[in-house]
Amino acid sequence: MTTNEGKLTKKDFTSDREVRWCPGCGDYAILATVQSLLPEMGARPESTVFVSGIGCSSRFPYYMDTYGIHSIHGRAPALATGLAISRPDLDVWVVTGDGDGLSIGGNHLMHALRRNVNLKILLFNNEIYGLTKGQYSPTSPLGSTHKSTPLGSLDRPINPVSLALGVEATYVARSIDTDRQHLSEVLRRAYQHRGSAFVEIYQNCNIFNDGAFAALKDKDRKDHNQIRLESGEPITFGPDNERAVVAEPDGSMSIVPTEEAGDRVVIHDPAREEPTTAFALSRLALNPVGPTPIGIFRDVDRPVYDDLVREQVEQSRAQQGDGDLQALLASGNVWDVG
Amino acid sequence: MSDTATEEHPRERVQLHNAVIRFAGDSGDGMQLTGDRFTAQSALAGNDLATLPDFPAEIRAPAGTLAGVSSFQLHFSDQDIHTPGDAPDVLVAMNPAALMKHLEALKPGGTVILNTDAFTERNLQKAGYEDDPRYDGSLTDFQVHEVPVTDLTLRALEGHVERGELNKKGAERCKNMLALGLVSWMFSRRIDETETWLQSKFAAKPELADANVTALRAGWNYGETTEAFVFHYEVKAAPLLAGRYRNITGNQAVAYGLIAASVRAELPLFYGSYPITPASDILHELAKQKNFGVQTFQAEDEIAAIGSVIGAAFGGSLAVTASSGPGIALKTEAMGLAVATELPLLVVNVMRGGPSTGLPTKTEQSDLNQVLYGRNGEAPLPVVAAASPSDCFDVTLEAARIALTYRIPVVVLSDGYLANSAEPWLLPAVDDLPRLSEAFEVTTEPNADGAFQPYKRDEQTLARPWALPGTPGLEHRIGGLEKELDSGHISYDPANHHAMTELRHERVRRIADGLPPLEVEDPSGEAEVLVVGWGSTSGPIRAACAQLRERGLQVARVHLRHLSPLPNDLDELLRSYRTVVCPENNMGQLSTILRARTLVDIKGYHRVTGQPFASDELAAAIEDFGWGEQA
Numbered sequence: 001m002t003t004n005e006g007k008l009t010k011k012d013f014t015s016d017r018e019v020r021w022c023p024g025c026g027d028y029a030i031l032a033t034v035q036s037l038l039p040e041m042g043a044r045p046e047s048t049v050f051v052s053g054i055g056c057s058s059r060f061p062y063y064m065d066t067y068g069i070h071s072i073h074g075r076a077p078a079l080a081t082g083l084a085i086s087r088p089d090l091d092v093w094v095v096t097g098d099g100d101g102l103s104i105g106g107n108h109l110m111h112a113l114r115r116n117v118n119l120k121i122l123l124f125n126n127e128i129y130g131l132t133k134g135q136y137s138p139t140s141p142l143g144s145t146h147k148s149t150p151l152g153s154l155d156r157p158i159n160p161v162s163l164a165l166g167v168e169a170t171y172v173a174r175s176i177d178t179d180r181q182h183l184s185e186v187l188r189r190a191y192q193h194r195g196s197a198f199v200e201i202y203q204n205c206n207i208f209n210d211g212a213f214a215a216l217k218d219k220d221r222k223d224h225n226q227i228r229l230e231s232g233e234p235i236t237f238g239p240d241n242e243r244a245v246v247a248e249p250d251g252s253m254s255i256v257p258t259e260e261a262g263d264r265v266v267i268h269d270p271a272r273e274e275p276t277t278a279f280a281l282s283r284l285a286l287n288p289v290g291p292t293p294i295g296i297f298r299d300v301d302r303p304v305y306d307d308l309v310r311e312q313v314e315q316s317r318a319q320q321g322d323g324d325l326q327a328l329l330a331s332g333n334v335w336d337v338g
Numbered sequence: 339m340s341d342t343a344t345e346e347h348p349r350e351r352v353q354l355h356n357a358v359i360r361f362a363g364d365s366g367d368g369m370q371l372t373g374d375r376f377t378a379q380s381a382l383a384g385n386d387l388a389t390l391p392d393f394p395a396e397i398r399a400p401a402g403t404l405a406g407v408s409s410f411q412l413h414f415s416d417q418d419i420h421t422p423g424d425a426p427d428v429l430v431a432m433n434p435a436a437l438m439k440h441l442e443a444l445k446p447g448g449t450v451i452l453n454t455d456a457f458t459e460r461n462l463q464k465a466g467y468e469d470d471p472r473y474d475g476s477l478t479d480f481q482v483h484e485v486p487v488t489d490l491t492l493r494a495l496e497g498h499v500e501r502g503e504l505n506k507k508g509a510e511r512c513k514n515m516l517a518l519g520l521v522s523w524m525f526s527r528r529i530d531e532t533e534t535w536l537q538s539k540f541a542a543k544p545e546l547a548d549a550n551v552t553a554l555r556a557g558w559n560y561g562e563t564t565e566a567f568v569f570h571y572e573v574k575a576a577p578l579l580a581g582r583y584r585n586i587t588g589n590q591a592v593a594y595g596l597i598a599a600s601v602r603a604e605l606p607l608f609y610g611s612y613p614i615t616p617a618s619d620i621l622h623e624l625a626k627q628k629n630f631g632v633q634t635f636q637a638e639d640e641i642a643a644i645g646s647v648i649g650a651a652f653g654g655s656l657a658v659t660a661s662s663g664p665g666i667a668l669k670t671e672a673m674g675l676a677v678a679t680e681l682p683l684l685v686v687n688v689m690r691g692g693p694s695t696g697l698p699t700k701t702e703q704s705d706l707n708q709v710l711y712g713r714n715g716e717a718p719l720p721v722v723a724a725a726s727p728s729d730c731f732d733v734t735l736e737a738a739r740i741a742l743t744y745r746i747p748v749v750v751l752s753d754g755y756l757a758n759s760a761e762p763w764l765l766p767a768v769d770d771l772p773r774l775s776e777a778f779e780v781t782t783e784p785n786a787d788g789a790f791q792p793y794k795r796d797e798q799t800l801a802r803p804w805a806l807p808g809t810p811g812l813e814h815r816i817g818g819l820e821k822e823l824d825s826g827h828i829s830y831d832p833a834n835h836h837a838m839t840e841l842r843h844e845r846v847r848r849i850a851d852g853l854p855p856l857e858v859e860d861p862s863g864e865a866e867v868l869v870v871g872w873g874s875t876s877g878p879i880r881a882a883c884a885q886l887r888e889r890g891l892q893v894a895r896v897h898l899r900h901l902s903p904l905p906n907d908l909d910e911l912l913r914s915y916r917t918v919v920c921p922e923n924n925m926g927q928l929s930t931i932l933r934a935r936t937l938v939d940i941k942g943y944h945r946v947t948g949q950p951f952a953s954d955e956l957a958a959a960i961e962d963f964g965w966g967e968q969a
């Protein structure tokens with residue numbers, strides 16, 4: 001319940017439900033960040049809808065004092081699309097997991113992104129099926145040993161950012177559950193973006209896949225491995241910016257000592273129309289076990305699907321006039337009897 | 339053809355009460371269009387009519403083969419009729435394959451019009467004829483008219499070809515119009531309306547319009563001037579109820595019904611769907627009607643389609659999806675979510691032959707069990723079924739009424755036959771349509787001491803509040819996990835689950851309390867045999883019962899529009915007859931349900947040929963169960 005008067009706070013977005021994730025789960029940090037950020041950005045609880053699928057991460061809507069649907073496994077983007085098309089006045093968020101969004105729901109995610117529906121899609125990637133107690137997922141590294149893969153997984157993982165860029169999503173970013181400042185910034189920009197915004201959030205599942213993102217989170221390793229993308233800046237990283245990302249003649253990217261990079265160093269430009277450069281950047285790390293880019297890969301303006309749907313309706317109204325039911329029923333050949 | 343005057347005077351106009359004509363040809367011969375036009379002309383002549391298009395699943399099956407034959411049957415009458423007719427009186431066969439496939443159905447003594455130009459050795463071979471049927475005696479029982487349709491068309495259009503307005507192939511393509519002209523003459527049908535229609539269809543290509551009109555007239559004149567046709571016929575106007583009419587197919591009627599429901603409910607219509615035969619035309623029709631505020635969404639699959647519809651229903655739209663069996667199979671999990679979240683929405687199933695891909699372009703009633711039971715858990719929902727093409731309109735409105743009143747997903751059953759067949763429809767006055775806006779209320783205020791409980795329900799309908807996003811103070815979360823009574827919070831409590839399960843059943847059951855009494859058709863009032871049917875078998879059952887009564891066998895008939903919940907007065911009714919027969923285009927799905935519910939020994943008649951029942955066939959079956967060996 002919210003009072004809707006005066007300035008809203010985190011409390012106005014926090015439901016009275018007890019949060020039931022495992023103690024220490026990365027989902028808590030993401031929840032706290034979102035709950036604080038929404039009032040700060042001027043969002044209204046009554047105009048906000050969180051739609052999720054099934055998974056630990058998909059319990060998210062229950063903890064938000066907004067409107068919400070905890071739907072079925074993988075289908076959240078589909079529900080959210082119907083809602084966004086029919087209700088332009090709402091902020092529609094999707095919360096999904098690596099299994100929910102990339103395995104069973106890969107189809108819907110891909111189509112929502114390519115259509116550029118006005119949705120903010122948060123993919124909590126813990127490289128594991130949490131809710132079903134620890135099977136490998138489509139983002140688990142090759143050879144991962146989990147309950148269903150005691151001898152190691154055999155299928156190559158999906159890089160969610162590459163996938164989103166491949167279908168030309170208009171806003172694509174990556175952040176980390178516990179890096180509140182970075183996550184807030186990425187989410188803020190996602191919120192401001194009109195169209196589909198896709199944010200992959202590395203989320204630690206301390207029960208079934210603890211430490212999957214240690215390379216980016218451990219105090220002594222993170223500075224060596226986080227490649228923080230900043231618009232307009234040369235892409236360098238390391239405690240002393242001693243490493244740089246350069247473009248290779250074949251279009252791929254590689255990492256070289258900064259002093260060798262010279263003018264080959266890539267200047268980051270998320271507004272570039274062509275997703276190719278952003279895609280090459282995403283290929284620097286298939287799994288985040290070494291240097292991995294985080295931040296906003298792409299942020300471009302394109303026509304928004306649900307705006308276009310509504311525009312067609314308005315155009316038809318302008319051209320044909322408002323629908324007249326009696327006239328519609330009597331369209332075509334009619335004849336009178338008696 | 340039943341005639342009243344058979345005066346054998348050359349070129350006499352013979353009055354008929356009714357006639358059944360079947361146009362058959364290659365898929366590329368334009369038979370559907372020919373049938374549609376003849377239907378329109380018959381409608382303008384005031385006949386009652388019913389049509390049965392039948393086309394191959396393949397878009398372009400090999401020319402000249404049996405697989406490529408497309409047909410269109412029309413039954414027209416000066417009386418009230420309910421079926422597209424059993425056996426045709428007249429068969430127009432544009433090639434040997436069409437003759438091979440359809441001759442069997444023709445009435446003894448019926449008329450065959452053959453396009454002799456297509457009876458080449460190669461075509462005969464493709465159709466599977468060893469000998470030319472024109473000369474081997476296989477047509478002796480029929481009145482055969484050999485007409486060189488292609489040649490006549492080419493000759494009529496010689497000038498057009500010479501002037502370079504179209505090539506020979508294009509000219510040949512007008513042969514369906516020549517056939518239409520000839521048949522129009524045979525049945526004294528005016529062709530001026532078709533001429534106007536051709537002009538507007540080919541407005542952008544006047545030379546094509548002119549060629550088609552020329553062929554049409556040439557066909558008419560051929561009938562008028564050649565001595566080959568001794569009779570021509572007339573079927574007078576039927577004594578239909580006074581008012582304005584149009585022809586309508588089932589799919590059109592569903593689309594119009596949805597728009598009407600949206601207008602009368604004062605809710606925007608959201609339609610999410612994935613293309614599938616025979617349901618796609620609903621999407622096509624609605625996509626043309628955006629000026630009614632209709633939003634159509636062609637989703638990436640059927641799951642996304644119903645997903646989008648659940649989202650739109652949550653947002654306050656009248657939300658609808660449609661598909662056929664295979665697509666409904668994909669929607670089942672989401673339909674369960676709609677049951678659990680108690681949102682109003684419609685799922686239309688235009689049934690086709692199954693299992694699996696089955697018979698995409700043929701009709702069947704075999705998805706009744708699927709829509710009643712095809713979900714995990716106890717997930718009851720209401721199901722209504724249409725009886726005729728125009729009834730699709732009323733049934734759609736009824737489904738919307740139930741969905742909005744009880745806040746529940748409702749299934750509408752149509753089928754391939756209803757979807758594509760047409761019948762005259764007495765246009766309703768919009769003001770007389772149910773005022774659906776009065777069936778429900780959108781909740782705008784807290785309902786529990788200043789708080790909001792999304793599962794606190796109306797005591798009478800058991801509907802939960804429909805509180806839309808955007809409403810301050812009513813923020814709530816719904817989902818597929820079991821809900822606590824009233825609060826709607828997640829609950830794993832055993833007693834609560836049982837109570838919620840009973841409640842979901844009771845909610846559906848209560849819909850029956852608001853249904854009108856069943857209407858039993860029993861003119862004698864003395865029938866001991868009852869025929870109970872549902873869906874598109876309504877017409878054939880009605881015609882079969884009329885046949886039996888003419889033969890002095892008293893039979894009663896009842897049609898079920900509501901299949902879930904079943905009407906409250908059904909049990910009593912079924913128990914009060916000596917024999918109850920339930921014909922279905924499936925293997926006995928409803929009869930099994932009725933037996934289980936009433937313990938009445940219902941006799942099922944089951945056939946799944948991909949075609950609607952013939953009324954003769956049904957009459958024989960009912961007679962057998964009621965008075966024959968099986969009685």
Ligand SMILES: Cc1ncc(C[n+]2csc(CCOP(=O)(O)OP(=O)(O)O)c2C)c(N)n1
Nearest residue numbers: 054055056057073097098099100129130131
């Ligand atoms: C149709 C269906 N299939 C399978 C499941 C079981 N299931 C629930 S969540 C899940 C995977 C969740 O993994 P992810 O999306 O990564 O979410 P996480 O729990 O890791 O946050 C599975 C397989 C289900 N609920 N529904």
Ligand code: SF4
Nearest residue numbers: 022025056130205206
């Ligand atoms: S299983 Fe993993 S992802 Fe799920 S709540 Fe526990 S820690 Fe979080």
Ligand SMILES: [Mg+2]
Nearest residue numbers: 097098126128
């Ligand atoms: Mg996961």
